[in-house]
Amino acid sequence: MRAERASGDEWLRDTALVPRSDIELIRSAHEYFRSTGKTSADISAPGFVWDMSTFRGWPEQQVYEGVEGAERFLNEWRSAWEEWQLEAEEFLQACDKVVAVMRQTRPPRRRAECTWT
Secondary structure (H helix, E strand, O other): OOOOOOOOOOOOOOHHHOOHHHHHHHHHHHHHHHHHOOOOHHHOOOOOEEEOOOOOOOOOOOEEEHHHHHHHHHHHHHHOOOOOEEEEEEEEEEOOEEEEEEEEEOOOOOOOOOOOO
């Protein structure tokens, strides 16, 4: 899925355009992901793809199809870190879409202790 962003804040509109239930659905799907590590099939559109082809130099698979593909991508992504977190900062209405502003973090790996003599 690709999103296009208009210049400035044109893509942000009055939240009355998106039913509150849509925002809550996305928020609920994020909480489901945080608690289970799985994506919610309930909100995935038929033909859903996780498309990494726009990330120049992405070394792995370019397109992951369906919920299973998204979970495969996320499992591969998480496996690179000892610990990984995905936090939702905001849920915004953008015309007839919901935008989730996310922050992903990972704690630094432990540094080996060195003794200098």
